[in-house]
Structures are given as structure tokens and as C-alpha cells.
Amino acid sequence: MSNCVLGSLLRAQPSLVLIANTAPICFMRRTFSSRTNVSSNTSRSKGKAAYVPNTTVEALKEAVKTGRDEALSNRQLFARLHPEQKTIDMLDMYRLGIEKQGKYDRKRWFHYREPEVKLPHLSFFAGAQQTQSFPSETLPEIAFVGRSNVGKSTLVNQLCGSTAARTSNKPGLTQQLNFYTANNDFHLIDMPGYGFAFAKEEAKNSWLSVIESYIHNRRTLQRVMVLLDARHGIKVNDRDLLEVLERTNTKYQFVLTKCDLVYRTHLAKLHLLVSNEASQSRHCVDRVMLVSARDKAGLNSLRKEIVHICNIGEKYLTKEYYKNEHIAGTEYSKQLQLYHDTARSKGGKHQPASKGHKKQSCTL
Numbered sequence: 001m002s003n004c005v006l007g008s009l010l011r012a013q014p015s016l017v018l019i020a021n022t023a024p025i026c027f028m029r030r031t032f033s034s035r036t037n038v039s040s041n042t043s044r045s046k047g048k049a050a051y052v053p054n055t056t057v058e059a060l061k062e063a064v065k066t067g068r069d070e071a072l073s074n075r076q077l078f079a080r081l082h083p084e085q086k087t088i089d090m091l092d093m094y095r096l097g098i099e100k101q102g103k104y105d106r107k108r109w110f111h112y113r114e115p116e117v118k119l120p121h122l123s124f125f126a127g128a129q130q131t132q133s134f135p136s137e138t139l140p141e142i143a144f145v146g147r148s149n150v151g152k153s154t155l156v157n158q159l160c161g162s163t164a165a166r167t168s169n170k171p172g173l174t175q176q177l178n179f180y181t182a183n184n185d186f187h188l189i190d191m192p193g194y195g196f197a198f199a200k201e202e203a204k205n206s207w208l209s210v211i212e213s214y215i216h217n218r219r220t221l222q223r224v225m226v227l228l229d230a231r232h233g234i235k236v237n238d239r240d241l242l243e244v245l246e247r248t249n250t251k252y253q254f255v256l257t258k259c260d261l262v263y264r265t266h267l268a269k270l271h272l273l274v275s276n277e278a279s280q281s282r283h284c285v286d287r288v289m290l291v292s293a294r295d296k297a298g299l300n301s302l303r304k305e306i307v308h309i310c311n312i313g314e315k316y317l318t319k320e321y322y323k324n325e326h327i328a329g330t331e332y333s334k335q336l337q338l339y340h341d342t343a344r345s346k347g348g349k350h351q352p353a354s355k356g357h358k359k360q361s362c363t364l
């Protein structure tokens, strides 16, 4: 375990990380006990986990280049990001993120009625706490990894409309690799989380080495879904996992979870940062997925991704499905047009968020 990279999470040492390779800002790698950030200069971010992912973002670079913005905190730099309009439109369409309520609130009007991709129910068939207990390699496998409590087990359940995986609001419930089969078409693997968890140190060390061994050796593993909490983005201990994935030439993809807990504009900015990260990584799929298991938003896109990864598209995405999808898309465009026309005729911009709307805290 001493040479296990993931194991280093548990004895993290402060070290310097450069943003965007060239940007003259550095920040202290946080340990679990010390959560200070040297580039944060606002009292608001003091003591909080203000974290800028180690990624190249034109807006951030631009802000740094001007010189006058060098003293800005990560949070302020993040606030200056400008996501593309098409990202915001996509979030609107799939109703991801909290929408600021306005006079012409789209929720009251219409939404995109996407036909559902129905995946078979899951059944549990193996649990592994050590490498020798892995079941034999038969069907294509997709693994779900991420920090404890990020929503792995919940997502596995929601994708297949099942309750097979146990979930809890207490980090550290899943303590072994759980293998689920979906109608003998593919396997989904729910992994234990890394980072903070209510479990013994030795147990956490052993999960990490088993996860690493699984990623390294499993020939049927098609993709690793790296789940990131939309409130937090990429954290230091995620980076250690990404290093393992890159080193073992494993194909992986980011999934932003709990999108119902952040505002849509925040989500669009985070999407920009994480997409940037994905496009710079050799083995990362350049398509960031966004989901909310609570609101059941974005799940369908992830289901389609799974079906494509496992090459079972013709079974689940029939001609009928594409026809319904086309009808729903056309209807949505019509309603959107009507919405814009009405808003314009009433002199209309959206009203600001209502006073009673509770703002969610985030640690970016």
C-alpha cells in the first residue's frame, strides 16, 4: 500500500499546484484538517474551501494577465467566467440547476418532455473487498467512482429505476465494490468513496488499493464515471484518482451530481471548467454529464451514454424512440419561441430571483 497513489490521499502533504500550467497563481493543497487557501484574500472565503480546479480557462488566464486582477480570490475569478450561451440553453432544456424565479418562469410554462430510455432493473451479484473476490470478466462494465457521499449509489439506482444499491446521507456506507447486472446486458459497479468517510483508516486504505487494482486489471471495464459534486467541483483527492486513471490508460468521464443544489449560472461555469479539464486530459471523454438524481434530470443522457458505451444501442434506442425524441424536440422549440415572443411583447426581461429563495452554499 505504501506505493499506492490513492493511499497518498490519507497522508496528504501540503504542496504547490500551479493553475493553468502558466498562470502565476499558486495555492496550497489542502489536507483534511487544514482548509486554507493562500490565494484567497477575502474574509468571506477565509477558512472555507475556495478551490480553483487546475485547468486552463481563457477567462481566468485573461484576468490574471491584466495584472490588476492578480489579487482576486479564486471565488472572484470563478465569478468572472463567461460560459457559452449554448451551455445555459442546454441546462435550461434539461432543467439542471436552480432556476432563478422570474415573472416568465419557464417552470410554469413548459419543459422538454424527453422520452425515457428504459434500462432493465439491477440485481446485485457480487461484492468484493479484495482483489481475489472480483467476479469473472464477462459483460461490459461501467464503474462509478468519486468522493464519499457524492451520490454514486443513488445514481446507480436511479439510472435503472432500481433500489438495489443502499444509500445514506452519512459518508462511507458503501464499503466494497458492488457488482450489479442489468438483464445480462452490462454490469454497473458501485465503488466505495474516497475522502472523508465514517470508517476506519485501515478499511479506507484497503478500499483504495482494491479500487486501484480493479481499474488497473479489469479487461471488461469500458469506462469509469468520475462523479463530482456540483457544489464542489474537482477536489484534491479527485486529482489523485485522475492520476491513476491516466497512468493506467483507463477511459473515464466526468459526471456532475446533485445539480439541483446549485444555481444554473454556477453550474454553467463549473461545466466550463470541468469541460476544459476533460479536453486537456488524454484519457478523459470530452463530454461532461450533468445529473440530479433528486429531480431526475440529466439521467436520460447518461443512460444513452451507457447504452452506446456497451454497444447495445439498437436494443434500447429503437426507431420509435428516435421518432418520439424528434417530436419532443420540435415541441420544445415551438414552446421556447412562444415564450420568447410573449416575454418580448410584455417588455420582458426575467425578474430577479424572489427574496424568499434560499441560496445554497458552495465551496468553489
Ligand SMILES: Nc1nc2c(ncn2[C@@H]2O[C@H](COP(=O)(O)OP(=O)(O)OP(=O)(O)O)[C@@H](O)[C@H]2O)c(=O)[nH]1
Binding pocket: 146, 147, 148, 149, 150, 151, 152, 153, 154, 155, 166, 167, 168, 169, 170, 171, 172, 173, 174, 175, 191, 192, 193, 194, 197, 257, 258, 259, 260, 261, 291, 292, 293, 294, 295
Ligand atoms: N439533493 C440531492 N441529493 C442527492 C443526490 N444524489 C444523492 N443525493 C443524496 O446524497 C447522499 C449520499 O448519497 P449516496 O448515493 O449514498 O452517496 P455515495 O457516493 O454512494 O456515498 P458512499 O457510499 O458513502 O461513498 C444521500 O443522502 C442522497 O439522498 C442528488 O442528485 N441531489
Ligand SMILES: [Mg+2]
Binding pocket: 152, 153, 154, 166, 167, 173, 174, 190, 191, 192
Ligand atoms: Mg454508496
